[in-house]
Amino acid sequence: xxxxxxxxxxxxxxxxxxxxxxxxxxxxxxxxxxxxxxxxxxxxxxxxxxxxxxxxxxxxxxxxxxxxxxxxxxxxxxxxxxxxxxxxxxxxxxxxxxxxxxxxxxxxxxxxxxxxxxxxxxxxxxxxxxxxxxxxxxxxxxxxxxxxxxxxxxxxxxxxxxxxxxxxxxxxxxxxxxxxxxxxxxxxxxxxxxxxxxxxxxxxxxxxxxxxxxxxxxxxxxxxxxxxxxxxxxxxxxxxxxxxxxxxxxxxxxxxxxxxxxxxxxxxxxxxxxxxxxxxxxxxxxxxxxxxx
Amino acid sequence: xxxxxxxxxxxxxxxxxxxxxxxxxxxxxxxxxxxxxxxxxxxxxxxxxxxxxxxxxxxxxxxxxxxxxxxxxxxxxxxxxxxxxxxxxxxxxxxxxxxxxxxxxxxxxxxxxxxxxxxxxxxxxxxxxxxxxxxxxxxxxxxxxxxxxxxxxxxxxxxxxxxxxxxxxxxxxxxxxxxxxxxxxxxxxxxxxxxxxxxxxxxxxxxxxxxxxxxxxxxxxxxxxxxxxxxxxxxxxxxxxxxxxxxxxxxxxxxxxxxxxxxxxxxxxxxxxxxxxxxxxxxxxxxxxxxxxxxxxxxxxxxxxxxxxxxxxxxxxxxxxxxxxxxxxxxxxxxxxxxxxxxxx
Numbered sequence: 161x162x163x164x165x166x167x168x169x170x171x172x173x174x175x176x177x178x179x180x181x182x183x184x185x186x187x188x189x190x191x192x193x194x195x196x197x198x199x200x201x202x203x204x205x206x207x208x209x210x211x212x213x214x215x216x217x218x219x220x221x222x223x224x225x226x227x228x229x230x231x232x233x234x235x236x237x238x239x240x241x242x243x244x245x246x247x248x249x250x251x252x253x254x255x256x257x258x259x260x261x262x263x264x265x266x267x268x269x270x271x272x273x274x275x276x277x278x279x280x281x282x283x284x285x286x287x288x289x290x291x292x293x294x295x296x297x298x299x300x301x302x303x304x305x306x307x308x309x310x311x312x313x314x315x316x317x318x319x320x321x322x323x324x325x326x327x328x329x330x331x332x333x334x335x336x337x338x339x340x341x342x343x344x345x346x347x348x349x350x351x352x353x354x355x356x357x358x359x360x361x362x363x364x365x366x367x368x369x370x371x372x373x374x375x376x377x378x379x380x381x382x383x384x385x386x387x388x389x390x391x392x393x394x395x396x397x398x399x400x401x402x403x404x405x406x407x408x409x410x411x412x413x414x415x416x417x418x419x420x421x422x423x424x425x426x427x428x429x430x431x432x433x434x435x436x437x438x439x440x441x442x443x444x445x446x447x448x449x450x451x452x453x
Numbered sequence: 454x455x456x457x458x459x460x461x462x463x464x465x466x467x468x469x470x471x472x473x474x475x476x477x478x479x480x481x482x483x484x485x486x487x488x489x490x491x492x493x494x495x496x497x498x499x500x501x502x503x504x505x506x507x508x509x510x511x512x513x514x515x516x517x518x519x520x521x522x523x524x525x526x527x528x529x530x531x532x533x534x535x536x537x538x539x540x541x542x543x544x545x546x547x548x549x550x551x552x553x554x555x556x557x558x559x560x561x562x563x564x565x566x567x568x569x570x571x572x573x574x575x576x577x578x579x580x581x582x583x584x585x586x587x588x589x590x591x592x593x594x595x596x597x598x599x600x601x602x603x604x605x606x607x608x609x610x611x612x613x614x615x616x617x618x619x620x621x622x623x624x625x626x627x628x629x630x631x632x633x634x635x636x637x638x639x640x641x642x643x644x645x646x647x648x649x650x651x652x653x654x655x656x657x658x659x660x661x662x663x664x665x666x667x668x669x670x671x672x673x674x675x676x677x678x679x680x681x682x683x684x685x686x687x688x689x690x691x692x693x694x695x696x697x698x699x700x701x702x703x704x705x706x707x708x709x710x711x712x713x714x715x716x717x718x719x720x721x722x723x724x725x726x727x728x729x730x731x732x733x734x735x736x737x738x739x740x741x742x743x744x745x746x747x748x749x750x751x752x753x754x755x756x757x758x759x760x761x762x763x764x765x766x767x768x769x770x771x772x773x774x775x776x777x778x779x780x781x782x783x784x785x786x787x788x789x790x791x792x793x794x795x796x797x798x
Contacts, residue, residue, distance in 0.1 A: 192586075241773070245773070250586070251585070251586075252772055255711070255768070256769060256772045256773065258708065259765050259768040260769065262705075262761065262765040262768075263765035263769060266759075266764075269761070270758045270759055274758070383593070383597075386590060387590070387594075390587070423601070423604070423605040424601055424602075426601055427597070427598045430591070430594030430595065433591060434594070437587060438579050438582070441583070441587075
């Protein structure tokens, strides 16, 4: 029983973590909460659904196509809605992000209808097997494994390649990095592309784990993942992953031990957020920034 | 006659004129039009309250739906009769003090505002230490927590079933009287020293603190005042549409009000009022997008939900091409109309 809960928490946590990475990368560079990030998760799940249902793609190809398409949309959102506002007050960009999020959600309601749809799960992912007294499905092992692989790949990109160096430079000081000859807008577009690709991947896995998709499915995971990113220290990729895992464990374990609280599940994350911001505003791995006057 | 007395006379005249227009509207217009007029008044109250927090106080709060929910529920619980409440609470029996209390409408309205203000004080103390967008997420979180709480405490709020059959006290006169009072309070407040201080805190908190201002206290005060009016707005809305349930007070509600404030101009009370007129009309007018219509000889089938797509695009266009909104940070002045030359001090 405990093992089962442990892997449930690990799965949920690594999904939160993957989404949180997208938030943390964008926030680290632009100081912008990309409200549309959660909706990219929804789009990823829907694109796989339509890829298999309409274009008759094999499941693997549908997944790959969906990730590419969503990451392209992420870049497009940045180009249309955020780039013109780079010089504007940050709150303007935030309102723009909220508008984009609403636009995507309402468009999804119009195009995909608001009815929840069932999701195809490949058999080999959900055939249960027994470990001791617990029944596990391969999916709950696969999701953390895939997430770990994606994070390692991302860390390699950010810390071992030139575009990664440019990303880190921009998050420190955007103007100086521009002066050093980096094409800032291109790097930012790349950041959006990578972040949204991760969101799409986690959306697809989310749909496999909780096999029903609807246009608002990304809203709560998105908000909670942002909280996870704040918890881990905004701007830090390992921090985002760790924050996601912590949040996943809190949600699953509190309900496992206190089933009475299950109605309040969605409130845990926000209580955690306020607690973190009060005690350690920079999060677990964040650097405290002093205000210069 | 000095400029000040003339302005006061003009304002008084405008109020009388507005009252006459209301009497005419109340007698001559159909129910649907009156409903839109009511919505405009309530939206204006809500927009002014959000503008007080965000436009003047500089605090990016996304918790308006939460304050409205508290106001609406408090007012509804207090204004309904004991027998009615006993019949409606089916999941669990209603808790004791609420099961016997019934107070007049105006008192319940005030109670709704006070409850929202009290709650906002509780959350302001931890949350207002945060800056900028963190504050937005935290207040958004609180609004969601309120929804979760309301859904889960069936013995007080009747849970997800909501409250039905609230007496329709919020008539045209009541709504516009409340709007008038709210406008009067906020305008007087902002032209007092409090207004100057809160704007100074918004523009440069460090400088304001260096001047010896207890910035935190002023921010809390502005936040609670905004929440008070939001609570009243929520209570009016509950009494206008006569049913409330937790699903009603979702983020979409906050989004609509944010849209009004941004469209009207952050930091302009006049803008918020104009914005609520335009946006409320637009939201009703856009209903055509949800039903079939003909354009250029082709019948376009109506798509439910199209309204929100257009609405979101409109906000996006607004923020990209006219960030300062309709009024910017300007206010309406009589001098504009009559172009009297202003004396230089």
